[in-house]
Amino acid sequence: MEIYQASQLARLRHPSLLDIVEAMEESRTVITFVTEPILASLANLLENTKNLSTVPNDIKNFDLDKLEIQKAC
Numbered sequence: 001m002e003i004y005q006a007s008q009l010a011r012l013r014h015p016s017l018l019d020i021v022e023a024m025e026e027s028r029t030v031i032t033f034v035t036e037p038i039l040a041s042l043a044n045l046l047e048n049t050k051n052l053s054t055v056p057n058d059i060k061n062f063d064l065d066k067l068e069i070q071k072a073c
Helices: 006-011 066-071
Strands: 020-026 031-035
Touching: none
Parallel strands: none
Antiparallel strands: 020 031
16 A cells, blocks of 8 residues: 655545644654644544543534434544
8 A cells, every 4th residue: 555645645635634734744754744623533423432531522412414424524
């Protein structure tokens, strides 16, 4: 499998992908970049919260619509 370079990831634009806020830096062992804030993982929003010590209210009260669940967006 081909590994994408940081510059290639920055060019991806799709509503289901994270927006990159800050420019990327790449070294031989690390790729770093800043994205938009992440509320939770999809698993957490689907009520798989066993990996969380406390469940934030934002996750408890978050409602996915049927299309979001079906498309996993």
